[in-house]
Amino acid sequence: MLGPDTAWYLVVAAFLFGIGALGVLIRRNPLIVLLSLELMLNGGNLALIAFSRHFHNGAGQIFGLTVMAVAASEVCVGLGLVVAINRKKLPLDVDRLSELRG
Amino acid sequence: MIVASAGNVVVWMVWLVAGFSCLASGVAVISFRNPFFSALALIGNLASLAVMYLLLNAEFVAAAQVLVYAGAVVVMFLFVIAYVGPRREEPWTGGPSWQTLGAVLAAGALLVEIVVAISLDAGHSLGHDGKVGPTFGSPAWIGRLFLVDHLLAFEITSVVLLIAAVGGVILGSHVRRVEPLTSEVAD
Known part of the structure; x- marks a missing residue:
């Protein structure tokens, strides 16, 4: 395998996951929280595909594609929620939306 | 052998550029005030990740990544951001400021934990592996x-x-x- 070891890819994946976790924890705009979730999912995907290449096993790539589909579903529902929040003229702030009431 | 090492250097350079732009655009996603720019930064992140997938012999996943994320997910994000309109995140008023510190500490602890777990095994089973077949990832x-x-x-x-x-x-x-x-x- 030319280039860096699997461990280097895993380190990039770990940093990507950490950046995404930081974004989910510190940002209050639900749109940016969703974007940070995408970063975390992509970090997990990179690790899955690196392991797939490492063990010469296709299940990692299949799992990565499944994660992509789940991410698309999550964005679909999350953006639907943002649109519903916006229609009710509520603030787009996850700290002030702490009550699960309509 | 010389050809192999030259290819190795090229792959390393591509990997370094892709990894750096991946992490830089990730930081950009969470640090822009305007969600529109964050969504645009996510496109850069996805593109550099697709380059990494290509380096890992995952051609189909790289193509699917660009199509599904940049083609569908980011476009949907941009539509919703345009629909919601430009709303700036208001400065932090209520609540204790230790929450931000705690968030940074929690994310840092998570990162350190993962990196330690990887480095414990890096020299042994995560070293170089052999070649894969030509159909791998097709x-x-x-x-x-x-x-x-x-x-x-x-x-x-x-x-x-x-x-x-x-x-x-x-x-x-x-x-x-x-x-x-x-x-x-x-x-």
């Missing part, structure tokens, strides 16, 4: 895996996508309130 190979070995996962994924689409439509649809007839009767 669309035909992925299709065979999906439709022969992992058919149940494929079908469940399609059902999950369908349910999410229905949920998104219901969440985004107008709620038409039907006025109760009893009020007219009372008048």
Whole structure:
């Protein structure tokens, strides 16, 4: 395998996951929280595909594609929620939306 | 041997550029005030990740990454951001400021934990591996895996996508309130 070891890819994946976790924890705009979730999912995907290449096993790539589909579903529902929040003229702030009431 | 080492250097350089732009655009996603720029930064992140997938012999996943994320997910984000309109995140007023510190500490602890777990094993089983076959990662190979070995996962994924689409439509649809007839009767 030319280039860096699997461990280097895993380190990039770990940093990507950490950046995404930081974004989910510190940002209050639900749109940016969703974007940070995408970063975390992509970090997990990179690790899955690196392991797939490492063990010469296709299940990692299949799992990565499944994660992509789940991410698309999550964005679909999350953006639907943002649109519903916006229609009710509520603030787009996850700290002030702490009550699960309509 | 010289050709192999030259190829190695090229792959390393491509990897370094892709990894750096991946992490830089990740930081940009969470640090922009305007969500529009964050969504645009996510496109850079996805593109550099697709380069990494290509380096890992995952051609089909790289193509799917660009199509699904940059083509569908980011476009949907941009539409919703345009629909919601430019709303700036208001400065932090209520709540203790230790929450931000705690968030940074929690994310840092998570990162350190993962990196330590990787570095403990880096020299042994995560070292160089051999070559893979020419079909590894090709669309035909992925299709065979999906439709022969992992058919149940494929079908469940399609059902999950369908349910999410229905949920998104219901969440985004107008709620038409039907006025109760009893009020007219009372008048």
